[in-house]
Amino acid sequence: MSFERLRERTDELELIISGLSLFALVSMPGWLWSAYETYVPRMSLGIAAASAVLVPIASAMCLTMALLFVLHLAVRAHWVGLIGLKAVFPHGVRWERIGGIGRLTTARLRRRLPSLDQGIARADLVASTLFSLITFSAMALAVLGFWLLLLFLIAGMFGPALGGTNTFVNTAMGWFILFFFGAPLLRWLLDGVLLRWLPERMQVAPLRALVHLAAWVEGLFFPARLLGSIRLTLQSNLSPRLFFILFMAGVMGVTVLANISFQRARQFDALDSQRYVTGGDIAGGMRSAYYESQRIGRDALLPRPLIPDPVIETAWLPLFLPYVSLLDDPLLDRRCAPREEGAGPAFGFDPSDSDAEAIEREARRDAAARSAADCLSSIWEVSLDGRPQSLEGFMVTERADLGLRGLSGWLPLNGLTPGPHRLVIVWRPRPEQDELVEDYVPQRMRHVIPFLWSPEAAALPAEPPLP
Template sequence: MQQETDAASRPVDGTPMPAAPSGRISFERLRERSDELELLISGLLVFGLFTVPGRLFDMWVSNTVHADGVAQYAIWFGFAVGVGVSYALAAAFMVHIAIRGYWVGLIGLKATFPDGVRWDRLISMGPVSREFQREQTGDIGQAIERADRMASILFAMSILMAVTIAGIGVFAVALMVLGSLTGALFGMADRVALIAGGVLYLLFIAGAVAIVVCEKLIARREAAGRTSDGPRRALRRLLRLYGVLVPQRLVGPMQLTLQSNLNGRAFLVVYGLVIGGAMLIGGLQVINSMKFSLLQGYDVVTEEAVDHGMLGAHYENMRAEHDALLRFPMIPSDRIAETHLRLFIPHQPQRDNVLARRLCARLIDGRNTAEGAPAARNAIDCMAAMWTVTLDGVAVPLDDFVPIERRDLGMRGLVGYIPLGERQPGRHNLALTWNAGGGETGKQRRRDYRIPFWFIPQIAERVQRD
């Protein structure tokens, strides 16, 4: 039976058949379906990735207001990376789908018109134009091959970028966690954590530079006929360490294959630009969410004019989802009919915690460790030291304000009710200043808020009569 099988496996001329591939998966069979798999994955990812930035923005807005120090930077970095990679990959996969669509169209034309372009029937072209177009276009089969090659390369590069940026995010989070643990051990957690994170990052860069230097040193020694067993062992240990820090087994097959088969320098340039561009997109998303418009086309009603006019973010009934990052003092509306004006002053840990260490003597290193009613009193006194409030130029004391937690705004702060009963109907001006002694630049700079409103008591009287 074995002899019959062997005989059946030989061709007529007696030459042995090539051995079957020993791998578990047939590459040729998968290659025939790779275009289908690419289209399926690209289509699913495009629709999914375009929904991710909105959800990440909502999560970032709702959490960043509560964070301070390293946690704040970690949340921002995660948001910037997530948004950047989502938009970059979504755009790349859309281009991939377009190329695959072009490829499918070419295949359909090839099946319908096997001869491809019939140049002799293009009577609208002269001989020079026809010759030039023939050189540029080539055969339709060549166009199919080019489109297929381009689509496969773009798909692989997109996946490679996603894995690389995800690895950068994990590495950055690990650095921040190690920095935070170091800061917690030595006190002054935020400052020490930032220093420790910076030192660890510099060590990582220094190690990468050391790998390049060692390679050149070993090559120079061996070219001179000297042994380099020691440097080789040291370099292999360093490479093993970086193999743990960087997922080379995951990234290597794609990166090295693309880098070695394409223009190596151009690949590295594109590789770096895409990663940097993804980070930039996240930063632009933050700026765009805080600015009214990135396009500065307002020559008349300028930002300075609006600052001395009305900002919708100061009025709770005018706030929209785009005002989520504008954590300004707020009143209910621009028209007030009640006898008291409700004023909400937000507490922002990123700014207030630093100022509290300087202005609030009752707090221990800026921390309110009291319990019960004294905790509320300490919070009021500390916020009152940061803020000054005036109504029509007359100072408004904050002694009767109370701490409040507003789940509808996702913020904590102070709330107070300013009496309006004796005031004349019409426009009134509420002004607030945070850190009146601060400078003109920097995170702790002086900040002024102007909130005009219109007191309309007759509306309240009419409602009472009705």
């Protein structure tokens, strides 16, 4: 009797948990994406690798759980409605009072339709099973995400020493998928098929050891103490042969779709439906991401050089070249001299400093800034209408409004004719001089930034000729 009362309370808790979780799960992917877009330009390799796993996996988990919770709430709403009908109309369907149907239709409906008690029990069973499946799926995806996170962290921290970050990830993912599907399949083939049909082989030590090894590897992905009771209860009561296979395929399918959606979300044509104006065509055209006045949050995913606006009305063109440590540091380590430490924090001071010591510290900071600017300039090449532009005088900059650091300066426009012009910026010119082991670093990136130079005098319409 006490269990029945406890069972009634769990139905209420299911509804409360489902409702609250649904709101949290729906809002979580947007928050994750916003945080990722904000901090991705400043991430180290290890953090970027971990984020590349956590963001899509966590987003997929949230959306999958949200859909299951919606389904759970719908079933529970149906269950509540049936209970209400049972309370108001305890006799259920009164067939003798239904008009408009004949004996054949009535007989067919009475055979097919469950009673209110049966409908209530069935809805309760479906809702409770869904809730348990949601819990099991969340924990299983969390374990899978942990192993993927560990794999990508190893790639981010030790990738260059393991033959290249991308090379290691591609190889490791192949083994990961093999163990994820292969261990349960091998355990089932040996223990569930071979030893069932040939029980005398159970005494063969190597065969037993292989079964235990496969079960141990399977336990890494589906820990028995954490997931065993829920998994075996669902599996034994639903479809013993197909449940685990379908669930594993579903988990891997969610993971793959999460990664595909993560990659596509970083593109303009996420649906890949535009054939006549593609990303390759736009590379030589005009993109809003190069203009501060047209920039949106998604542009932080791949920081690009920036000018203020497509229309420039001043004699100097402001230009900002971003610094992204993930991509730039491997190049700068080879193109620049080792940096000297000791300049101290930007606004640090010592109350006991004399004037001479403060001047010396400030001189060190100025020298460090010039050294950093010269270093960053080595990975950029700028030309305006085909004429090379010097980056001398550009200075290291921190743009808190953009969440970026980099180089900024001004290009002179005097001597140019008013009208359209083309700024071409190359990141990593002459890549053959770099002997990089970091295989995730692009060979070369070219940025084309068209703009209209319209100084005030040229912007005025010409006077009409006198008659």
